[in-house]
Amino acid sequence: MKFSLRSRNLFKTIAVVLALALPTALAISSADARVGGGSSSGSRGSRTYSAPPSTTTAPGSASQFNRTYTQPGTGMNSAAAAPARGGLFGRAGGFMGGLAAGFLGAGLLGMLFGGGLFGGLGGLSSILGLIIQIVLVVLVVRLAMSWWQRRHTPQAAYANADAGAAPGPQPNQRSGLGGFGFGANANNAPLEIKPNDYESFERLLGEIQAAWSNEDVAKLHTLATPEMVSYFEQDLAQNRARNVVNKVTDVKLLQGDLAEAWREGETDYATVALRFALTDKTLDRNSGTVVAGSEQPGEVTEVWTFARRPGSGWELSAIQQTN
Numbered sequence: 001m002k003f004s005l006r007s008r009n010l011f012k013t014i015a016v017v018l019a020l021a022l023p024t025a026l027a028i029s030s031a032d033a034r035v036g037g038g039s040s041s042g043s044r045g046s047r048t049y050s051a052p053p054s055t056t057t058a059p060g061s062a063s064q065f066n067r068t069y070t071q072p073g074t075g076m077n078s079a080a081a082a083p084a085r086g087g088l089f090g091r092a093g094g095f096m097g098g099l100a101a102g103f104l105g106a107g108l109l110g111m112l113f114g115g116g117l118f119g120g121l122g123g124l125s126s127i128l129g130l131i132i133q134i135v136l137v138v139l140v141v142r143l144a145m146s147w148w149q150r151r152h153t154p155q156a157a158y159a160n161a162d163a164g165a166a167p168g169p170q171p172n173q174r175s176g177l178g179g180f181g182f183g184a185n186a187n188n189a190p191l192e193i194k195p196n197d198y199e200s201f202e203r204l205l206g207e208i209q210a211a212w213s214n215e216d217v218a219k220l221h222t223l224a225t226p227e228m229v230s231y232f233e234q235d236l237a238q239n240r241a242r243n244v245v246n247k248v249t250d251v252k253l254l255q256g257d258l259a260e261a262w263r264e265g266e267t268d269y270a271t272v273a274l275r276f277a278l279t280d281k282t283l284d285r286n287s288g289t290v291v292a293g294s295e296q297p298g299e300v301t302e303v304w305t306f307a308r309r310p311g312s313g314w315e316l317s318a319i320q321q322t323n
Contacts, residue, residue: 033246033282033292034300035212035319041067041231042318044271044305045264052303052320055257058273062303062320069227191261191268200314201272201306202253208316209248209278212236224316225307243285250279250297259303268308269317275301 040063044052048070052062204223211219215236220229239246254275261270278300281293305318 034248034278034280035209035232036302037231037235038321039066040064040318040320042225042228042305042316042320043068043070044318045070045262045267045269045307047260047262047269047271048318052259052271052273052305055259055273057255057257057275058259058301058303058322060323062322065318065320067231068318191263191270193258193261193270197270197314198256201256201270201274201304204306204314204316205253205274205276205304206251209251213245213247213249215245228316228318239282240285244282244291245285246280246282246293248278248280250277252277254299266310269305270308270314271303271305271318273301273303273322275299 042065044050048065048068049072051064054060208220208223211223212232217229217233217236220232224232254277256275257273259271259273261268263269276299277297279293279295279297280300281290281295283289284291301322303320303322304316305320306314307317308314
């Protein structure tokens with residue numbers, strides 16, 4: 001089957017557009033608009049690379065971190081001083097993002113010079129071949145990313161944690177705020193989490209969402225660690241570049257469970273699974289038109305880690321998505 005020159009040029013143009021659009025689609029496919037961008041970001045001290053125990057609220061596993069300053073074998077204190085960067089799998093690109101772009105860039109150059117991604121665009125079979133090849137490249141990159149994460153996840157990443165911090169049955173249970181099981185089925189924690197601590201976690205959930213919606217970076221600095229604020233600033237800058245603003249309202253905690261709590265040096269940590277309701281929508285800055293999200297409330301389950309240093313209150317130090 002032969003095509004006219006005009007048809008061939010049209011197909012070639014479509015293929016070029018697909019090649020250019022694919023990296024962007026990969027970058028934003030899993031991103032949500034709410035605080036944290038729907039990704040797993042931050043640090044859990046020396047347990048950053050150790051998955052938190054499952055709870056009644058989040059019975060599955062928590063995702064590994066997409067963005068973190070903490071290197072394997074190091075803790076929160078060293079991570080706080082690390083410079084801001086995109087990370088291996090961060091939004092700014094990183095090694096795997098460059099690898100994908102390199103594959104697609106090579107194919108794009110081949111098409112521009114008449115060679116196709118790996119072979120030409122001389123007919124319909126070549127067009128179909130191009131699409132198949134792009135899909136194969138995406139699969140290869142995802143497999144490589146998965147392999148890289150497994151390779152760099154240590155088996156005993158919490159070697160610096162206090163002895164005896166292994167989780168076990170939690171005898172000290174607490175009925176949650178609003179009648180929900182906040183703390184029920186929690187694991188045995190060497191650090192005692194008291195009722196006023198749970199109240200702080202719920203308060204931070206609402207205040208962080210409000211400060212995010214108002215783009216109040218100064219307020220975020222009082223509620224979260226410098227690392228988390230650096231990620232918030234990156235996400236807010238991306239929203240401004242797109243001329244949109246994300247509004248998260250009507251935040252209400254529905255259920256929460258303590259996954260684990262421990263102490264490293266002078267820093268206390270508490271990881272809590274939270275299920276909460278919210279209205280999440282993204283608006284055009286000029287017209288106020290809803291461009292993403294909905295006016296209808298929804299529910300989200302995430303795992304939040306809080307850190308507390310001597311003389312200070314709890315701060316958000318990590319957000320993890322649930323699987």
